[in-house]
Amino acid sequence: LNSIEEGVMDIFGKGQSVDTSKSTAIFDFAAQAGKYWKEGGIGCDFYRRCDTPINDILAMIETELDDFDQLEQSVKGSKGNMEDEMKKETVEVEEMLNNLDSELVLD
Numbered sequence: 001l002n003s004i005e006e007g008v009m010d011i012f013g014k015g016q017s018v019d020t021s022k023s024t025a026i027f028d029f030a031a032q033a034g035k036y037w038k039e040g041g042i043g044c045d046f047y048r049r050c051d052t053p054i055n056d057i058l059a060m061i062e063t064e065l066d067d068f069d070q071l072e073q074s075v076k077g078s079k080g081n082m083e084d085e086m087k088k089e090t091v092e093v094e095e096m097l098n099n100l101d102s103e104l105v106l107d
Contacts, residue, residue: 012027013032
């Protein structure tokens with residue numbers, strides 16, 4: 001298994017049941033189904049991913065992970081800039097609200 005396959009296995013489908021209260025439930029169910037259904041089985045009809053080659057799915061996941069890494073790198077070291085931008089936006093929103101209703105009290 002490559003690192004992406006190992007990562008997916010570490011995240012989804014642990015154990016033999018699915019906790020439907022978790023936000024990952026649909027992915028956990030898919031992982032459980034993948035363990036027990038053979039290619040072309042009823043699970044394939046439900047998920048419609050069986051026609052997608054595994055290498056293509058892994059490439060899609062890798063692309064998403066790369067995008068997240070790039071996003072993370074783009075915000076590193078810019079915490080102060082982001083805080084400044086948020087303060088500016090807060091002031092702008094307050095000014096817009098005051099223009100709409102001068103009696104509005106903002107906390």
